[in-house]
Amino acid sequence: MRALSRRDQEGAGVRVPPADMTTVGPPAELVKGVAAEHPLPHLPFSALWDAILLDGGQKDRLLAQAVLSFTLRPTVDPSALPLHGLILLTGPPGTGKTSLARGLASRTAEALGARGGFHYLEVEPHALANAGLGRSQQEVRRLLGEVIAERAARGPLVVLLDEVETLAADRAKLSLEANPVDVHRATDAVLAGLDQLAARYPNLLFVATSNFAAAIDSAFLSRADLVAMIPLPGPQTAAAILKDAVAALACAYPAAAGVIEDPDFARAAAACHGLDGRQIRKVVVAACALDKRTALDPGRLTAASLARAAELARRAPGVVVPGGAR
Numbered sequence: 001m002r003a004l005s006r007r008d009q010e011g012a013g014v015r016v017p018p019a020d021m022t023t024v025g026p027p028a029e030l031v032k033g034v035a036a037e038h039p040l041p042h043l044p045f046s047a048l049w050d051a052i053l054l055d056g057g058q059k060d061r062l063l064a065q066a067v068l069s070f071t072l073r074p075t076v077d078p079s080a081l082p083l084h085g086l087i088l089l090t091g092p093p094g095t096g097k098t099s100l101a102r103g104l105a106s107r108t109a110e111a112l113g114a115r116g117g118f119h120y121l122e123v124e125p126h127a128l129a130n131a132g133l134g135r136s137q138q139e140v141r142r143l144l145g146e147v148i149a150e151r152a153a154r155g156p157l158v159v160l161l162d163e164v165e166t167l168a169a170d171r172a173k174l175s176l177e178a179n180p181v182d183v184h185r186a187t188d189a190v191l192a193g194l195d196q197l198a199a200r201y202p203n204l205l206f207v208a209t210s211n212f213a214a215a216i217d218s219a220f221l222s223r224a225d226l227v228a229m230i231p232l233p234g235p236q237t238a239a240a241i242l243k244d245a246v247a248a249l250a251c252a253y254p255a256a257a258g259v260i261e262d263p264d265f266a267r268a269a270a271a272c273h274g275l276d277g278r279q280i281r282k283v284v285v286a287a288c289a290l291d292k293r294t295a296l297d298p299g300r301l302t303a304a305s306l307a308r309a310a311e312l313a314r315r316a317p318g319v320v321v322p323g324g325a326r
Ligand SMILES: Nc1ncnc2c1ncn2[C@@H]1O[C@H](COP(=O)(O)OP(=O)(O)OP(=O)(O)O)[C@@H](O)[C@H]1O
Pocket: 051, 052, 053, 054, 092, 093, 094, 095, 096, 097, 098, 099, 100, 209, 210, 211, 233, 241, 276, 277, 278, 279, 281
């Protein structure tokens, strides 16, 4: 059997450290608790930023906040302007938070290009949370106090804390019967670690994501310089995401491009309102899977089948349909 290439692994959703990683040696040597690291800007991350479509000027606002963090923190007294270098993205699943966080890291490095030397590090939260009884606090301390501090000392650094509720669980809501004291202490260690890092490294920015803002410790929330709620796409954005997904299909199957001009496309787009961005992109896949002939030749996709797939997705459990109907 042929060994899986990097491309195969990535396509299969296997997490592999980026090929251009230059500072940490071969992929197998990623430090425990670190999911990925590499220099910035990183083209695939910049592409993620472009692929996420948000209503209004929310992306501009995020980028401005990230850039400001690197502009102000090295120059202004933190007791007067308490910036922690922490941006939190919250919102329902599938709204693009992780993609935005990665894209933001790359675009920030591009915007501050003259400084150069930007680096990206992604924390693997579950590796820390699962470290074992009595160990998560130690693991958090090691990761923040040693690994991240050492990388931040080398130059500008953006750290992704994905699904941060696992790291900074709300201590007020943790019952001691159900949660080992270690979980409480891990949150304490995260807060203490963030404070120390913020004081020592003004060129360090954390971007955290969560779809359970209510489960995050309030002291962590209070440290965030910006808490951005990433909502479900509005009607126009939902239509634009659907269009973008069809255009991606049409790159490989040009005959599918005509779907966008079909009068039924507006019906399909309207049916996507209420779905998250991930679900909207999956509508295109689901529409191709409605019959075997289209599965064999996705160029046969029709706007009517897109509308049908979107209707089916809206009826799926857990989908919030505008107006409350299902
Ligand atoms: N607003 C959006 N515009 C375009 N595509 C989107 C959008 N939101 C999500 N997507 C698509 O859904 C995929 C999943 O997004 P991502 O993993 O970043 O979401 P998430 O908010 O982090 O989800 P979760 O909360 O489940 O971790 C993206 O790769 C993207 O293709």
